[in-house]
Amino acid sequence: MTAPVSGDTPLVWSSRLTFLMASVGFAVGLGNIWRFPYVVGENGGSAFILIYLTFAILIGVPLVMAEWTIGRRGNDATSASGSFRGVATQSGASTKWGAVGGIAVLAVFMLMLIYTTIAGWTMDYFVRAASGAFEGITSETSAAAYEDLMASPWRLVFWHTVVVVLTVYINSRGLHGGIEKAVNILMPALFLSLVIMVGYAAVVGDMAAAANFLLTPDFSKVTGETVLMALGQAFFSIGIAMAVMITYGSYMDQSTSIAQNAVIVVGADTLVALLAGFAIFPLVFQHGMTPSAGEGLVFQTLPVAFGDLPAGSFFASVFFFLLIAAAVTSCIGNFAPVVAWTEEKFRLSHSRAAFTAGFAMWVLGIASALSFNVLSDFHPLDFISGFEEKTIFASIDYIMANALLPIGALLTAIFIGWIANRDSIREEIGLPDGLAFKTWLVLIRFVIPTALVVVFLSGILG
Template identity: 50%
Template sequence: MIEERQPEQWSSRAGFLMAAIGFSVGLGNIWRFPYVMGENGGAAFLIIYLICTFVIALPLLVSELAIGRRGRGSPVGSMLRLAAESDVTSRWGAVGGMAVVGIFVIMSYYTVIAGWTFDYFFLSVTGSFKDISIVQSGEMFAGLTGNPLRLLFWHSIVNILVILILRRGVKAGIEKAVNFLMPALFLCLIVMVLYAFVAGDMGKTAKFLFEPDFSKVTIKTVMVAMGQAFFSIGIGMASLITFGSYLSKDVSIPKSGAVIILADTGVAILAGFAIFPLVFAFGLEPSEGPGLIFQTLPVAFGQMPGGQFFGSIFFFLLIAAALTSCIGGLESVIAWAYEHKGISRKKGSLIVGAAAWLLGFLTILSFNEWSDFYPLNFIPAFEGKTIFDTFDFLAANILLLISGLLTSLFIGWRVPKFIKLDAMGGKDGAFYFFWQIVVRYVVPPLLIIVLVMGTFG
């Protein structure tokens, strides 16, 4: 059953952009993209990445927003309405369902990782990084991940905050939250870049990030850029369809999509200039992922003048990035619960948040008590993967890629032209021609390649 609802709307285009950029800008922008860019040819990688974002990510981003605006519902409801309007099978609604399942699984473990940023914010505020060595920093991080009760506490805090925000709705909840968190994120990022310019090695960072090295460019580099473009923007995760359903007809979807992509990439590059000057200045090795943020950087903050203050700013930046992504992710599941189960927003926020909190227990235990438990070890693609690794691989490498692939096939081949034009609010011009070609003939084969290579190596 699809519950007919009075669709909520963003109060302004700026509010929508803040929410969409906030969802796209996550921890991966800060702890992965700058390192991947530096290690894969610098400016050479950036050129390939930008091509991938505008050739693959932008058309899919436009597609998802258009589906949401036309369908005026959850990812499942919007796909069902568009399928009915296009006179095609209702089975296409399963594509939206797949995306909802994928983003729910991701949010169940993302809220656990978001809790780490809260923990380290308070560690920084209390001066715990003062004069620590890289070994001590590693032990500090192991002390966090090895303590299930500590992880559970912060996981609970994150879920409570997200529930309190989402239960208030689009304007009073999501918009108010992102209108505070996103400016705070940008301000913290600028402060960190300025501090890194004064206290860090900006020259070495510029060389690491931007010196073009085309000798490092291989097919694998292109695949990495393609995967980064797909996941960084949040394609296939259902949230952009949901955000599109709150979008008024007078907002240009193609222009908004370009702004989201440029902001997402800009934050990732600025993060590199906030992080790596400090890493290089203190003779530390650049890396990616949690090791960079929770082990390498605390050593730098512990040695530099004003490190306690600037470390706190940096981890607050991470809190803002993590929370805005969690808000956007769980909103899609709540929209589905309201539309298909008739559950009110307030009740749905509590149920969905509690379900994500409960599923997060498995991720928490996979870092400590169950760290040697590999549930799908008998399947080659899942061999050696803990519960957390399994969730991550299943959702990010399989469900979301398939969702993105089927979405491109649906909007490219099954939805009539007049509906697509009306959904995008555009004219039958050059952009529509480019978008149609890419969604039909470019995106599907590329996503199949990424899916096969990601699954089978």
């Protein structure tokens, strides 16, 4: 994955399918599987989906197109900063625009400091499921098991370490030897696991109740807050402003359609989230449980359901393997731009850059893991209003999600819409200078910046 020098053959994806699997794998994370279905059900079912899809098409697709364009146009640079500088140079603009890529890399690095901890939970629960620990489990013992995990610094740090080692090793092997091989195994496994779980839920669960929960439109639940939630979900679930799509775009060959593939990735991301709902909620409703948001649904409610179901231990193992596959493919994508930036910044070989960045991620990530126990009473930014009760984990999450990502996306939209050379961008995207390109340009220049300002202000003020 070292940026090719003049005269070298540019490094590109082996196939369009592999590129799509890597991009979808990055976009499909744990939030798609445990958060999106719940948000849909609690906010109007298919009414929320329609609002979400509108934002995904109007915001997600254009921004993915923009990031891939910057990556592919960036003078064969693999780092987000280098790609921004390359496009800025071609457009006669200041190379200081490379700082926008730096913001994106910082955001995704901060994300990894907390994501590796959460990914570790899925591995711990997979081992438990495979050992039959969920058989006969009650709500009380399930809650206690989750609390025991949170209270154990050694278990959290151990699984955080496993995730980091796996992520670093795969990325250190480069594009073809690491990332592609991993996604070629993990993504088919993810989809197969998801299909198995949907089929299982249809047989032993209450699929009718789940379909009603997810798909029945209830416009009475649609409020301004619902619209804002759909906007935020569309922005964050696709993985905008994390430098990953820029890095992945730098390996796209010129024959790959940016516009067409952006639609496919955003559509696949949404489809996986909905299928996850049909895998989870039939089991929840079959047991008369009330769906709850976040990790509580996956790590406390579902183990109880699996414990009472036929072949529950086996299918619990399949489910948590599904979560592991989603987590690891996201980690692989998230770490790629960090490695590329480290490689460029410190002039290291690719493997050394991976291990250097990985070591920093491991050390700093330990503090996030300990936020649930040893450092739970440590609030590093309590001198700042709004951070008084936030742990290291919560502080990183807040800064990354509510400041760096919206600001980075806003600056990306401004750069690609107003600074970059219009003709070269249109040529790279592959759209004719007609209605399609002009619509994309209006969205990038006006609609998306407005939406991002709303996301930013709502995150800060809310």
